[in-house]
Amino acid sequence: xxxxxxxxxxxxxxxxxxxxxxxxxxxxxxxxxxxxxxxxxxxxxxxxxxxxxxxxxxxxxxxxxxxxxxxxxxxxxxxxxxxxxxxxxxxxxxxxxxxxxxxxxxxxxxxxxxxxxxxxxxxxxxxxxxxxxxxxxxxxxxxxxxxxxxxxxxxxxxxxxxxxxxxxxxxxxxxxxxxxxxxxxxxxxxxxxxxxxxxxxxxxxxxxxxxxxxxxxxxxxxxxxxxxxxxxxxxxxxxxxxxxxxxxxxxxxxxxxxxxxxxxxxxxxxxxxxxxxxxxxxxxxxxxxxxxxxxxxxxxxxxxxxxxxxxxxxxxxxxxxxxxxxxxxxxxxxxxxxxxxxxxxxxxxxxxxxxxxxxxxxxxxxxxxxxxxxxxxxxxxxxxxxxxxxxxxxxxxxxxxxxxxxxxxxxxxxxxxxxxxxxxxxxxxxxxxxxxxxx
Amino acid sequence: xxxxxxxxxxxxxxxxxxxxxxxxxxxxxxxxxxxxxxxxxxxxxxxxxxxxxxxxxxxxxxxxxxxxxxxxxxxxxxxxxxxxxxxxxxxxxxxxxxxxxxxxxxxxxxxxxxxxxxxxxxxxxxxxxxxxxxxxxxxxxxxxxxxxxxxxxxxxxxxxxxxxxxxxxxxxxxxxxxxxxxxxxxxxxxxxxxxxxxxxxxxxxxxxxxxxxxxxxxxxxxxxxxxxxxxxxxxxxxxxxxxxxxxxxxxxxxx
Amino acid sequence: xxxxxxxxxxxxxxxxxxxxxxxxxxxxxxxxxxxxxxxxxxxxxxxxxxxxxxxxxxxxxxxxxxxxxxxxxxxxxxxxxxxxxxxxxxxxxxxxxxxxxxxxxxxxxxxxxxxxxxxxxxxxxxxxxxxxxxxxxxxxxxxxxxxxxxxxxxxxxxxxxxxxxxxxxxxxxxxxxxxxxxxxxxxxxxxxxxxxxxxxxxxxxxxxxxxxxxxxxxxxxxxxxxxxxxxxxxxxxxxxxxxxxxxxxxxxxxxxxxxxxxxxxxxxxxxxxxxxxxxxxxxxxxxxxxxxxxxxxxxxx
Numbered sequence: 001x002x003x004x005x006x007x008x009x010x011x012x013x014x015x016x017x018x019x020x021x022x023x024x025x026x027x028x029x030x031x032x033x034x035x036x037x038x039x040x041x042x043x044x045x046x047x048x049x050x051x052x053x054x055x056x057x058x059x060x061x062x063x064x065x066x067x068x069x070x071x072x073x074x075x076x077x078x079x080x081x082x083x084x085x086x087x088x089x090x091x092x093x094x095x096x097x098x099x100x101x102x103x104x105x106x107x108x109x110x111x112x113x114x115x116x117x118x119x120x121x122x123x124x125x126x127x128x129x130x131x132x133x134x135x136x137x138x139x140x141x142x143x144x145x146x147x148x149x150x151x152x153x154x155x156x157x158x159x160x161x162x163x164x165x166x167x168x169x170x171x172x173x174x175x176x177x178x179x180x181x182x183x184x185x186x187x188x189x190x191x192x193x194x195x196x197x198x199x200x201x202x203x204x205x206x207x208x209x210x211x212x213x214x215x216x217x218x219x220x221x222x223x224x225x226x227x228x229x230x231x232x233x234x235x236x237x238x239x240x241x242x243x244x245x246x247x248x249x250x251x252x253x254x255x256x257x258x259x260x261x262x263x264x265x266x267x268x269x270x271x272x273x274x275x276x277x278x279x280x281x282x283x284x285x286x287x288x289x290x291x292x293x294x295x296x297x298x299x300x301x302x303x304x305x306x307x308x309x310x311x312x313x314x315x316x317x318x319x320x321x322x323x324x325x326x327x328x329x330x331x332x333x334x335x336x337x338x339x340x341x342x343x344x345x346x347x348x349x350x351x352x353x354x355x356x357x358x359x360x361x362x363x364x365x366x367x368x369x370x371x372x373x374x375x376x377x378x379x380x381x382x383x384x385x386x387x388x389x390x391x392x393x394x395x396x397x398x399x400x401x402x403x404x405x406x407x408x409x410x411x412x413x414x415x416x417x418x419x420x421x422x423x424x425x426x427x428x429x430x431x432x433x434x435x436x437x438x439x
Numbered sequence: 440x441x442x443x444x445x446x447x448x449x450x451x452x453x454x455x456x457x458x459x460x461x462x463x464x465x466x467x468x469x470x471x472x473x474x475x476x477x478x479x480x481x482x483x484x485x486x487x488x489x490x491x492x493x494x495x496x497x498x499x500x501x502x503x504x505x506x507x508x509x510x511x512x513x514x515x516x517x518x519x520x521x522x523x524x525x526x527x528x529x530x531x532x533x534x535x536x537x538x539x540x541x542x543x544x545x546x547x548x549x550x551x552x553x554x555x556x557x558x559x560x561x562x563x564x565x566x567x568x569x570x571x572x573x574x575x576x577x578x579x580x581x582x583x584x585x586x587x588x589x590x591x592x593x594x595x596x597x598x599x600x601x602x603x604x605x606x607x608x609x610x611x612x613x614x615x616x617x618x619x620x621x622x623x624x625x626x627x628x629x630x631x632x633x634x635x636x637x638x639x640x641x642x643x644x645x646x647x648x649x650x651x652x653x654x655x656x657x658x659x660x661x662x663x664x665x666x667x668x669x670x671x672x673x674x675x676x677x678x679x680x681x682x683x684x685x686x687x688x689x690x691x692x693x694x
Numbered sequence: 695x696x697x698x699x700x701x702x703x704x705x706x707x708x709x710x711x712x713x714x715x716x717x718x719x720x721x722x723x724x725x726x727x728x729x730x731x732x733x734x735x736x737x738x739x740x741x742x743x744x745x746x747x748x749x750x751x752x753x754x755x756x757x758x759x760x761x762x763x764x765x766x767x768x769x770x771x772x773x774x775x776x777x778x779x780x781x782x783x784x785x786x787x788x789x790x791x792x793x794x795x796x797x798x799x800x801x802x803x804x805x806x807x808x809x810x811x812x813x814x815x816x817x818x819x820x821x822x823x824x825x826x827x828x829x830x831x832x833x834x835x836x837x838x839x840x841x842x843x844x845x846x847x848x849x850x851x852x853x854x855x856x857x858x859x860x861x862x863x864x865x866x867x868x869x870x871x872x873x874x875x876x877x878x879x880x881x882x883x884x885x886x887x888x889x890x891x892x893x894x895x896x897x898x899x900x901x902x903x904x905x906x907x908x909x910x911x912x913x914x915x916x917x918x919x920x921x922x923x924x925x926x927x928x929x930x931x932x933x934x935x936x937x938x939x940x941x942x943x944x945x946x947x948x949x950x951x952x953x954x955x956x957x958x959x960x961x962x963x964x965x966x967x968x969x970x971x972x973x974x975x976x977x978x979x980x981x982x983x984x985x986x987x988x989x990x991x992x993x994x995x
Contacts, residue, residue: 115959
């Protein structure tokens with residue numbers, strides 16, 4: 001355990017020159033893959049990254065055979081070239097045959113990868129001793145990078161990120177609506193070509209850190225995680241790059257702690273964890289926040305129904321200071337007693353109702369609120385009968401649901417559309433209390 | 440088939456949502472027996488949605504559908520379905536007769552294979568739509584109209600009392616159009632109830648006994664002469680109901 | 695039988711078993727789910743090893759089948775939250791599961807008779823020495839028995855439920871409209887895919903499994919207009935790839951599984967180019983023919 005902390009401190013203090021290089025490299029690789037992955041994700045081409053990274057493998061082998069020793073620039077060029085061929089092959093298969101996209105991806109992925117494995121095993125068995133390190137391309141080994149390697153990979157990453165920033169608006173346009181982009185005179189084909197090339201490049205340099213097999217995760221998962229936090233593309237790309245960088249950093253750390261373990265799987269587990277946190281806890285889109293909204297919405301519905309019921313009871317008696325028991329409030333709804341009691345407590349605390357010995361009375365604020373809910377209910381009923389020609393006895397349930405989600409703007413719009421009506425389809429008065437412009 | 444008292448299809452207060460967003464509101468009608476009914480409305484009005492909801496292919500938010508007074512599950516055999524042509528992969532390795540025979544799959548046992556009789560029925564149905572000569576053609580080698588007729592023949596093999604057809608006239612040649620019309624008349628003469636999603640206002644009046652005008656809600660339903668008026672069409676095609684769309688958004692987001 | 699012949703037989707059985715069931719993935723335009731399942735059964739295998747500390751067939755199959763179905767199911771759950779696109783969801787799920795599998799192997803390396811490379815390439819060359827022994831009598835390689843069993847199971851499944859698989863693949867909406875439980879058939883098919891994958895995985899490796907699930911089916915798809923013929927052809931093409939790959943691998947001394955995948959790709963390329971050429975030629979002839987008899991109606995009807 002002591003060793004673990006020693007190594008961790010050494011790693012994060014960046015005291016070691018070599019560590020600094022590896023950290024810088026891993027962050028840049030992760031960031032470029034994350035940023036480009038965001039575009040691939042939005043274009044729903046996530047799995048293309050999977051096919052491309054597998055397709056890069058034979059290029060690595062061929063480059064080694066040609067050069068005769070392990071030269072990173074040569075291996076990268078080889079990987080990029082065969083990744084590119086893979087992308088071309090996917091296009092050609094779907095264009096010239098009736099085979100669909102999914103099968104084309106699968107074909108390119110397995111056949112290219114199979115070829116890569118054949119070449120690598122051939123090299124291995126033919127005893128070219130220096131092949132050591134080629135198999136690192138399968139699962140990645142960040143810590144094995146030298147400073148020269150990192151400089152090379154890092155520069156490619158920086159170039160990719162720069163192009164992305166400079167051409168951001170164009171890439172945004174073709175990702176969002178390529179049909180419109182074409183009609184607006186944007187060279188869609190060229191830009192798409194550039195984007196695919198950049199994805200191939202990002203995959204190629206990322207292989208060092210994550211490996212061929214799991215590279216797809218570095219393209220897909222940070223992007224999907226980033227999507228949970230924002231609706232804005234620029235922010236999403238930034239977050240995706242950040243998540244990718246974080247995963248790269250932590251992956252390098254794992255690799256530093258245990259140099260013999262492959263890095264790739266750890267990077268994937270880390271990004272998957274980031275994704276899990278995002279999809280659960282992100283505000284608005286996150287699952288927990290949606291559940292809470294749902295529960296909140298449900299609580300609001302119960303409370304508004306209570307206020308409406310009390311207001312209607314007052315309407316009948318033409319006096320809103322009467323007291324009513326729980327059975328009168330409950331009427332025919334399917335709320336549990338727990339929900340009902342919670343709502344009553346809440347309304348009491350906020351001074352919308354007064355509670356006394358199990359009977360309830362609206363306060364002044366409560367009357368206004370109750371009137372507001374009932375007004376929205378009756379306005380919506382009137383809208384449905386007037387504009388949808390629905391019979392009056394069919395609209396109550398819809399209005400019951402919709403009165404709770406109506407915004408003040410929509411209420412104002414309804415008022416105007418219906419010409420500030422006084423009565424609902426059942427000839428009941430639409431409450432005026434608290435109505436805008438009447439007080 | 441059936442007694443006059445029970446409607447072939449009763450739709451009661453049906454609200455249907457697609458991905459939680461209501462697209463059809465409070466649809467409510469009883470269909471008359473043995474009539475040709477045209478389902479007409481603008482794009483995005485929910486015509487296909489209504490057909491799919493009746494077929495039980497989409498979840499229903501509220502309301503219900505009854506087929507001769509019973510839930511669909513008990514009456515599946517009484518309903519024949521013609522989906523839109525684009526919904527399937529026409530490169531799929533089957534021939535026309537194969538596709539038509541699929542209409543019989545629902546009533547075969549778990550392990551059973553199409554019998555000789557099933558094949559005969561399928562062949563007869565192909566013949567009815569003028570496609571007998573194409574039985575062994577692979578489906579990608581058929582024209583759009585011929586593919587449509589194959590789908591119609593498949594529904595015919597179900598030997599149902601009610602037929603729901605989703606845009607059978609879309610993009611077909613004149614010969615197919617004529618074949619479909621003959622078929623519709625034949626079905627009517629056999630007291631079948633047929634609902635057809637239809638786009639072409641010019642022909643709707645001529646083809647159908649009843650017209651259902653739909654745009655997110657049921658605008659009008661009744662005998663063609665009564666319903667197919669410029670005023671009603673104006674209401675149906677008078678653009679989207681802004682507030683209704685907003686309401687749908689709100690409800691979707693809340694859920 | 696010589697060890698080489700056993701290796702060849704193992705490859706053929708794996709290829710045919712994957713080819714016939716994979717054809718349905720290709721037809722349902724769900725081929726990448728085959729890729730995903732082939733990767734995500736790995737943790738299932740490892741966990742089964744760790745729990746039972748044996749290479750028993752039953753725990754292995756159970757572990758892998760659970761993971762395979764979990765992949766299909768999790769993808770669907772993620773898709774249904776509408777927070778993630780479907781293809782993204784698939785990619786997230788299977789890369790995670792595979793990563794966990796590789797990490798488990800790395801951590802428990804001394805207890806598990808698997809390594810990372812073998813996961814990818816398989817150890818088809820060693821299958822002849824892992825023999826099934828019943829009552830002290832050697833019955834030949836275990837892999838042959840397992841793969842043979844799975845092949846038979848696949849054939850029985852397809853033969854028994856041919857019409858359900860056909861209609862659910864062609865037109866799921868119609869399947870539901872005639873009263874079939876289309877979801878159930880989807881998951882049954884995924885179960886069979888998982889079983890096939892796990893049986894083939896250990897002996898031939900992930901690449902060959904994915905290749906044989908997709909490539910022979912896609913090739914057969916180009917060659918025929920009948921589903922039954924397509925299924926037979928996918929088996930034949932799978933077997934041919936296995937045989938070709940086996941001899942190619944021994945000629946250049948390389949991975950047998952990899953070579954089998956490459957040969958399947960070559961067969962596909964040949965078929966694709968041939969069909970394109972044939973189509974071109976017949977189109978030309980058609981144009982010439984229609985020019986010759988201008989009067990004949992050319993309108994397709």
